[in-house]
Amino acid sequence: ADKILRCPEHLTTAEKIAEKSIVLLKNDGLLPIRKDLRSVAVIGPAADTVSYGDYTETRGRKGGVSVLDGIRAAVSPETEVLYERGCNFLGQALHPFDPSMLRDENGESGLTGHYYNGPVPQGEPVQVRTDRTVNFNWIFALPHPALDANCFSVVWTGSVVMPRTMDGCIGLSTQDSMRLYVDDKLLIDGWGKDKSADQALDFHFEAGRTYKIRIEFVNDRRGARVIFGYSAGRENFPAAVEAARKADVAILCMGDNEETSGENFDRTDLNLPGRQLELVQAVYATGTPVVLVLQSGRPVTANWENDHLPAILEAWYPGSMGGIAVADALFGDYNPGGKLTVTFPKSVGQIPLNFPAKPSSQIDGGKNPGMPGNMSRVNGPLYPFGYGLSYTTFEYSDLQVSPKVITPNQKVTVTCKVTNTGKRAGDEVVQLYLRDVVSSLTTYEKNLVGFERLHLKPGETKEVRFMLDRKDMELLNAKNDWVVEPGEFRVMAGASSEDIRLSDKFAVVEYGMNGVWSETGNSKGDVISASTEMQDVGMTLDNDLKTCWQGNKGDYITFALENGAKIDGLSIAWKKENTGEADFEIQLSGGGGQFLTVYSGSVSKFNEWMSYTFKGTTASDLRILLNSDGLGVAEVKINQLKKE
Numbered sequence: 001a002d003k004i005l006r007c008p009e010h011l012t013t014a015e016k017i018a019e020k021s022i023v024l025l026k027n028d029g030l031l032p033i034r035k036d037l038r039s040v041a042v043i044g045p046a047a048d049t050v051s052y053g054d055y056t057e058t059r060g061r062k063g064g065v066s067v068l069d070g071i072r073a074a075v076s077p078e079t080e081v082l083y084e085r086g087c088n089f090l091g092q093a094l095h096p097f098d099p100s101m102l103r104d105e106n107g108e109s110g111l112t113g114h115y116y117n118g119p120v121p122q123g124e125p126v127q128v129r130t131d132r133t134v135n136f137n138w139i140f141a142l143p144h145p146a147l148d149a150n151c152f153s154v155v156w157t158g159s160v161v162m163p164r165t166m167d168g169c170i171g172l173s174t175q176d177s178m179r180l181y182v183d184d185k186l187l188i189d190g191w192g193k194d195k196s197a198d199q200a201l202d203f204h205f206e207a208g209r210t211y212k213i214r215i216e217f218v219n220d221r222r223g224a225r226v227i228f229g230y231s232a233g234r235e236n237f238p239a240a241v242e243a244a245r246k247a248d249v250a251i252l253c254m255g256d257n258e259e260t261s262g263e264n265f266d267r268t269d270l271n272l273p274g275r276q277l278e279l280v281q282a283v284y285a286t287g288t289p290v291v292l293v294l295q296s297g298r299p300v301t302a303n304w305e306n307d308h309l310p311a312i313l314e315a316w317y318p319g320s321m322g323g324i325a326v327a328d329a330l331f332g333d334y335n336p337g338g339k340l341t342v343t344f345p346k347s348v349g350q351i352p353l354n355f356p357a358k359p360s361s362q363i364d365g366g367k368n369p370g371m372p373g374n375m376s377r378v379n380g381p382l383y384p385f386g387y388g389l390s391y392t393t394f395e396y397s398d399l400q401v402s403p404k405v406i407t408p409n410q411k412v413t414v415t416c417k418v419t420n421t422g423k424r425a426g427d428e429v430v431q432l433y434l435r436d437v438v439s440s441l442t443t444y445e446k447n448l449v450g451f452e453r454l455h456l457k458p459g460e461t462k463e464v465r466f467m468l469d470r471k472d473m474e475l476l477n478a479k480n481d482w483v484v485e486p487g488e489f490r491v492m493a494g495a496s497s498e499d500i501r502l503s504d505k506f507a508v509v510e511y512g513m514n515g516v517w518s519e520t521g522n523s524k525g526d527v528i529s530a531s532t533e534m535q536d537v538g539m540t541l542d543n544d545l546k547t548c549w550q551g552n553k554g555d556y557i558t559f560a561l562e563n564g565a566k567i568d569g570l571s572i573a574w575k576k577e578n579t580g581e582a583d584f585e586i587q588l589s590g591g592g593g594q595f596l597t598v599y600s601g602s603v604s605k606f607n608e609w610m611s612y613t614f615k616g617t618t619a620s621d622l623r624i625l626l627n628s629d630g631l632g633v634a635e636v637k638i639n640q641l642k643k644e
Contacts, residue, residue: 022334023340024388030310031330032331033249033331041081041240041251044279046067046253050323051318051322053316067251067323074328086283087235087278088275094229104157104158109132113155114157115128115147160211164205167202168231169200172229173198178216180197250288255296256298261296277304277305281304293315293330297317337388340383346380355385355386357445359590388495397417397502400416407508411469412468427453430495432451433448434472434492436475440475443475473508489507490503536549537549548575550631550632552628556625558624559622559638560642561619561621561622562640565618566618567617569613571637574633576606576630583600584601589622591620
């Protein structure tokens with residue numbers, strides 16, 4: 001099997017996958033590291049373990065390369081590599097054995113529990129059951145109604161099978177009398193008034209080996225709190241700090257393992273588990289330059305780390321050859337070019353902080369912090385969707401969108417050029433986003449509609465091409481139909497969802513209306529724009545009720561507002577050839593091209609001024625959207641109108 005599973009081709013593929021997944025989150029110039037440094041400290045619980053991730057069988061698996069292995073192989077023979085684990089993923093406290101690590105008397109997950117009345121576990125048990133784990137607090141509730149709350153005892157039998165080899169601890173957490181037998185040997189004797197069973201003993205676990213278990217318990221001190229668990233061993237902060245102090249650079253390997261991230265491992269926060277951040281801070285305090293390598297299966301709210309550390313890499317669970325890939329990225333043999341496929345929040349209070357998102361769905365609606373403002377919580381991601389740095393730089397240019405006017409079933413070709421303007425070869429993932437500027441329903445601010453990874457040598461330029469079709473422009477309307485609505489669409493090309501480098505637009509028109517939409521300017525410069533009849537937009541501000549800008553259903557006219565304007569109303573004089581009722585909407589935009597409706601109504605009076613009010617909102621643009629055909633806007637009064 002090894003000849004197939006670990007053949008050279010498969011190992012190379014595993015390494016390449018790990019390399020391309022690495023995301024450079026921060027680099028203030030520390031990376032890449034020189035290979036000929038005098039000494040390098042490698043510290044952390046993820047340094048000397050291979051990070052395979054959840055749902056991976058590791059028992060009996062050999063040949064995996066840890067980050068420590070990769071660093072030792074990468075540096076020069078003269079460079080001293082100092083290693084200290086420093087801390088565990090989940091701290092030094094005992095963690096209850098997971099059901100997957102336990103086997104009861106019938107070979108099922110858990111341990112077999114025999115429950116007795118009285119201080120001695122003998123005779124006929126009140127109950128025999130399988131306990132999936134030994135982690136109980138019986139102070140307020142008995143395990144069985146027939147048990148004597150004043151005095152009962154339990155014997156658990158079965159076995160422990162660990163998924164990985166490690167030097168850790170095994171023990172009990174309790175205030176009551178207990179005994180622990182492993183392979184018929186009494187390991188912990190805490191039976192009686194003068195003895196304590198609250199102990200964790202050093203223990204060497206071998207992956208896949210079956211350890212016979214017997215645990216005896218009696219609630220003689222009425223604590224009735226019991227845990228049978230393990231830990232990854234003793235933590236040693238001083239040794240880790242001393243190693244960092246001696247080194248030219250400290251590489252901290254932190255993150256998750258199969259006990260902290262995976263199915264059924266929900267968490268109350270997204271910080272580094274256990275005491276990992278404490279160790280990071282202690283090493284940082286030595287003054288030695290620090291690189292943080294995260295090996296995690298989820299976003300990390302690494303706020304302190306991002307504020308203080310000069311370099312951060314996200315390697316996820318890099319797999320069997322991950323140590324080589326991480327070392328190559330650290331020492332410059334590989335230039336990381338991965339991008340985030342999730343958003344990293346600053347706080348769990350922001351969750352759900354997803355991409356894509358609808359306007360104002362992830363902020364509290366305002367732009368001004370503090371009591372008089374309307375920004376009452378943390379806003380914005382720590383690292384946005386699509387984010388990722390490089391050891392080189394890239395320039396975007398020549399965005400082309402063709403054709404500029406289409407009908408709903410036509411396709412749009414988008415091209416742009418990307419140039420490596422740095423001194424290193426590297427990968428850039430070009431991302432294309434699309435926004436439906438005006439729609440019948442609130443749509444996402446940006447939708448990812450395409451991406452392409454380019455490898456560019458220094459000075460090299462490549463063109464990337466995307467094709468947009470109907471499915472990229474569709475929305476699910478109020479009738480539950482997938483439709484492409486006529487109107488403006490904005491195309492954005494960039495290095496992440498927030499790092500947009502180039503932008504352009506195209507329009508979708510109804511069949512037979514090609515050429516109605518215009519991008520040309522007007523007599524009012526940048527103050528007014530419209531979806532049609534651009535030559536007439538100036539008539540809405542000429543103080544003449546006899547002239548007008550006119551459009552049909554779906555057309556709109558947009559007015560630019562003064563910077564920071566807060567608007568709560570306007571006046572409009574309408575014009576219509578027939579006097580039947582007509583519908584319209586007033587929409588506002590806070591910037592970025594996405595408009596929200598703040599007022600909708602019907603027009604019943606024409607050729608006279610009508611005033612409309614709505615909740616005061618800070619906006620950059622105001623738009624009048626027509627929902628009926630043949631409706632004209634003769635004049636508009638907006639106190640906050642941008643000066644020409």
